[in-house]
Amino acid sequence: MSAFVALPSASSAGPVERVHSLRGASEAPPAPAATSASTCATVAGVAALGAVAAAGQRRKHRAALAKGSSTTQMPKPRSLANAKVIVCAGATLPEGRKLRVAVIGGGPAGASAADALAQEGIETYLIERKLDNCKPCGGAIPLCMIDEFGLPKDIVDRQVKKMTMISPTNKEVQIGQTLKDDEFIGMVRREVLDDFLRQRAKKNGATLINGLFMGMTIPQQKNEPYVLTFNEFADEASNARKGEKKTLEVDVVIGADGANSRVAKDIEAGDYEYAIAFQERMRIPENKMEYYQDRAEMYVGDDVSPDFYAWVFPKCDHVAVGTGTVIDKKGIQRYQQGIRDRAAVRIDGGEIIRVEAHPIPEHPRPWRVKDRAILVGDAAGYVTKCSGEGIYFAAKSGRMCAETIVKSSKNGVRMIDEADLMEHIREWDSKYGPTYLVLDLLQKVFYTSDAARESFVELCEEEYVQKVTFDSYLYKTVQGNDPMGDLKLGWKTLSSLYKYNNQKTPDPMRTLV
Template sequence: MAVKTSACLAAALLTQTTAAADAFAVAGQPQKISVVQRGLRGAAASQESAAPAGSWASATAVAASVAVAAAVVPRRQRKAAKLAGASMVPNKNQRTIRDAKTIVCAGPRLPEGRKLRVAVIGGGPGGASCADALAKGGCETYLIERKLDNCKPCGGAIPMCMVGEFDLPTDLIDRKVRKMTMISPTNNEVQIGRTLKDDEYIGMVRREVLDNFLRERAAENGATLINGLFTQMRMPKSEKESYVLTYNDFGDAEGDARKGVKKTLEVDVVIGADGANSRVAKEIEAGDYEYAIAFQERMRIPEDKMEYYKERAEMYVGEDVSPDFYAWVFPKYDHVAVGTGTVVDKKGIQKYQQGIRERAAPRIEGGEIIRVEAHPIPEHPRPWRTKDRCTLIGDAAGYVTKCSGEGIYFAAKSGLMCASEIVAASENGTRQITQNDLMEYIRKFDSKYGPTYIVLDALQKLFYTSDAARESFVDLCELDYVQQVTFDSYLYKTVQGNSPIGDVMLLGKTVSSLVKYNTSKVPEMRQLA
């Protein structure tokens, strides 16, 4: 699933930082490690601090704290952070590791005529983007992907900036969404998108189309594409030894079409891009994380109803469609995707899918289900993402945002950032790399996007806990200020300057809205609706 206006209030706060976000800006300092793990891992301690459903006083306090934090960071510091490409500006009187003057020696030069060998396991947006950049950067690159004709269930939304940043042809985009209808538990509808410019949009893609394009481009640029299933990995015992990967090759015409041919591959570096159930993560003992189950049905609906979704997507919230997330109707090429997700009640996913079918019934009536998809979605980054010369990107690393569920852009971006560090450290594939080189990619990713994960996690705990909070959330999204900052932050993935006056007004509106809906009888309102 990709980010939608479920992050309406979140985006208004993403230009700011909290104390916890400091961990990402100065990653690498020993005293900050525990904070980093709490922020990205979603540790039990932070989960226990979440306000229980129905506790509107606690929810109001959280809202006030987050909104006040938004107001205390001077605009001058935010501007400096934007120019520097950092997620925040540390205290000017406090020295950080970035201030240290060190000399970093390159790894040993590889034998004449041999390039750095890198295997990327998984051919989604993250793996394919990583393999493409590695191949173009001079590395001997292997991309191993089993499901070349399949893809994971996904809302399929990408920010407009991704089209230019990853040089995507516009014909990959099925729909350009310029309108978002948010629907509350009592079926109160708020229209989002009136602040968009004429040339701005959210791109809707089919993952099978996008993933195939990215893989084929990587192959054209020199990556070796292997239709195979990665099964295990033998770890090197020294810096000079290689990783030995075992996989079942399904591209061998002489092999069993069901089992493939067992083969091995020796490489210097391994990139795990193999999703939430990553085998690479298990091999390096990266640790487990909480995950959601996403369930989605592709439906072909009558043409007159499809016209309604020409430039529109819908997001539904309510206990009947998800106890801790949201449900959606997103337009595709000639059909719509109808789905939902949940962490706290995975076994009840069919019940919530039935809930979204019923809520959206007037607009999808007569629809024919053409495809059913289900898949685990990570809820926070893994405890460890790098070991020796092996690292994780995309869903394997846990780069899906809370509250909004966005993963495509962050997967592709993490793959690109990882590849860039490898190419630079290896001097275009001529030198060996080390764990420190891969940790540099982790540090930069956390510094740039860590605050985003922290804020969205906090907002999910605030607004997805009860129907009263969800009503308040939809109510807040009516504000032009919230819509403006939401789309600016989402479409361009950059820190957008906001207004202190707007922050104060948002704080007041948040508190009053939470009080209003938590003192009303939302369940009764829903029955009347």
């Protein structure tokens, strides 16, 4: 799933020692790096609590940096597994041989990583089992992603300029008044976006393999290769499940194979909590499709999700209607019926053309690096709480990881090691750690009851919330700093929460106007 949400921007600060744990992991949420502006409000409209939480985290981080602490090192019990070692530089590869990297998974994370590696001349293999991937995903991407990742304009099905937030009692709040004429949220189909990114990586030199990754043999000695086993399918178009068993030797493995990552299992990266996303692609009558020409909808309420939101997002010639939940996965069908009922007036007469379901990670895995294997995207757990946004962060993590490998290997002529890959983890946690911390807090505050959700939607009416939210989402950086605006919104937030939590049970008659 992917929806828009304001994100705090953080920058790496200060040099750090190249001293790492043997497993290269962060078992607790990373300490955030300093930011230059106050944090954010979510699309449903909370800036105050986010700003307060992030400000506290920034103060702690600055204090840690003053003492020379690393943002990725957390206190752990003393044990051999957590012993600290200083890893020496890797050896130069034999003349004429480049570093060999296998990327498992061809979604935004894997395809972006493969593309960045191949462009720098590194021997790159991209293994993807399902080349017509249609992950159940809202498909929202920020405006900055189009230029940053060189996406063609026609890859965007719809340019959303209006977002309607709908409360448990069907109160509607229209968001988007602060957008400029050339600003919008891009709505894409994953099968189109993913294919474009994969084909570009292939064009730039990556070897694209249509195959099912089965597992890998872990090196037992330094600089020994990983031996990957996979079933290669002869016909890319048909994706027939029977394939030819093959092996491949590589120096580095990037696991971009989603929430059910086989790479994560092989490197014992640990489990994480996950949500189930369920989505129906629905072709609705043309007169109803007109309403969704440049509009998306988000519904909140216990009837559509006990801990998340439901959505109706426009695509090229249809809408995606879906929901998600962590705490009641078995009830997903009931919540999907809930969003069908809530949106009935606007999707009545629609024909379901595709049904999709998929696990979505809720937080980073306990371990993301082991030796010369690393996880990115959903496999690493890079999906934001509260909004469920994952496309941009998947692509960004893949590219950032690849850039670290290129730099550390000196464009593929040097063998890298765990310490090199840990540089990527450190950079990622420093840059985006505050985002995950703040959105986790906001979800706990506003997705716990219908009273809190009513407050959540009411805050969307605030122009300040809308401006900070859209500016932050579209450009992935906080735009401006208004302490008075934060203070006023903080009071508004607390007042709204108090009001709705002390009201009688909301009117159960939920009829859309």
